Amino acid sequence: MTSQVSPTQDDGVPAQPRWLDAEEQRAWRAWLYSTTLLEDRLERDLTHSAGVSSAYYEILVQLSEAPERRMRMSQLADRCLASRSRLSHAVSRLEERGWVAREVCVEDGRGQLAVLTDEGMSALQQAAPVHVASVRTHLFDQLSPTQVAAMRDIGETLLRHLDPR
Amino acid sequence: MTSQVSPTQDDGVPAQPRWLDAEEQRAWRAWLYSTTLLEDRLERDLTHSAGVSSAYYEILVQLSEAPERRMRMSQLADRCLASRSRLSHAVSRLEERGWVAREVCVEDGRGQLAVLTDEGMSALQQAAPVHVASVRTHLFDQLSPTQVAAMRDIGETLLRHLDPR
Numbered sequence: 352m353t354s355q356v357s358p359t360q361d362d363g364v365p366a367q368p369r370w371l372d373a374e375e376q377r378a379w380r381a382w383l384y385s386t387t388l389l390e391d392r393l394e395r396d397l398t399h400s401a402g403v404s405s406a407y408y409e410i411l412v413q414l415s416e417a418p419e420r421r422m423r424m425s426q427l428a429d430r431c432l433a434s435r436s437r438l439s440h441a442v443s444r445l446e447e448r449g450w451v452a453r454e455v456c457v458e459d460g461r462g463q464l465a466v467l468t469d470e471g472m473s474a475l476q477q478a479a480p481v482h483v484a485s486v487r488t489h490l491f492d493q494l495s496p497t498q499v500a501a502m503r504d505i506g507e508t509l510l511r512h513l514d515p516r
Numbered sequence: 517m518t519s520q521v522s523p524t525q526d527d528g529v530p531a532q533p534r535w536l537d538a539e540e541q542r543a544w545r546a547w548l549y550s551t552t553l554l555e556d557r558l559e560r561d562l563t564h565s566a567g568v569s570s571a572y573y574e575i576l577v578q579l580s581e582a583p584e585r586r587m588r589m590s591q592l593a594d595r596c597l598a599s600r601s602r603l604s605h606a607v608s609r610l611e612e613r614g615w616v617a618r619e620v621c622v623e624d625g626r627g628q629l630a631v632l633t634d635e636g637m638s639a640l641q642q643a644a645p646v647h648v649a650s651v652r653t654h655l656f657d658q659l660s661p662t663q664v665a666a667m668r669d670i671g672e673t674l675l676r677h678l679d680p681r
Contacts, residue, residue: 368649369648370648371648371651371652379651381667381670381672382667382671384679385670387597388597388674432553432556480532480533483533487534489678490674494670494673499540500539502547503547504666506543506546506547507546507550508663509554509659510550510553512658513550513553514553
């Protein structure tokens with residue numbers, strides 16, 4: 352992303368877009384770098400404390416909040432913003448640890464459920480306070496209430512476009 | 517991340533943190549989901565148009581803006597917020613495409629430079645307009661000027677904490 356690269360004018364090249372102006376450039380870079388560094392930091396803290404990545408952690412969280420700690424694989428993929436194949440791979444890794452189990456869905460005999468085991472719940476309970484402390488230290492402790500409100504407003508505005516369910 | 521998981525009270529478990537309140541939870545979820553979906557969308561558009569991921573694209577951008585289109589590998593890693601090993605791997609992949617070359621640094625005979633080739637510059641010039649259009653469509657076109665200013669303010673505030681260089 353840069354304003355200093357000009358597109359070539361050959362045939363077949365997309366028409367020149369409206370390049371980002373100076374204010375947009377600064378906003379874009381600030382967003383890009385801060386989200387990258389924040390994600391890296393939270394991931395590092397989570398891996399250190401829980402031994403799992405944030406994607407795996409989110410699976411445990413979603414299952415812990417579901418009725419009877421179980422959810423259809425397809426719904427779990429939606430909730431975790433993951434593809435079916437990526438979720439299936441992650442659940443297999445969590446099964447190896449004994450944190451998640453798979454069951455056939457009894458309601459219709461088709462489809463699979465993912466279930467959070469007692470061991471998985473225990474692992475989540477160990478990791479959660481460390482993760483919350485990390486989010487507080489590196490995000491909320493840095494921002495004013497006005498900035499937190501703006502962050503939510505921007506996030507929800509983008510979600511209406513990106514995920515209009 | 518959830519307020520509904522309580523930590524166990526066994527010895528050795530970190531002290532209970534201040535859990536996120538309802539407003540913080542909503543802000544956190546909105547940020548987490550919107551950044552995940554935005555990154556996925558930009559990545560998909562970039563891979564489709566340029567055949568490279570955003571991490572590789574950033575390497576091309578940084579080199580294109582450097583004097584003589586070359587930069588020390590260590591400096592390039594810093595600029596791309598990448599570890600040395602991850603950057604080295606990415607540069608190797610870009611070398612295979614003929615988009616980047618490595619040179620020994622003539623100034624001190626130690627260290628390596630990464631150089632953007634003419635082919636790499638051409639690839640960047642093809643990809644840049646598509647990428648800018650994608651960023652505009654999925655980010656800036658969705659936000660008011662006030663929201664863009666707030667996004668920059670929040671990002672710069674977080675950067676002062678996360679990357680206090």
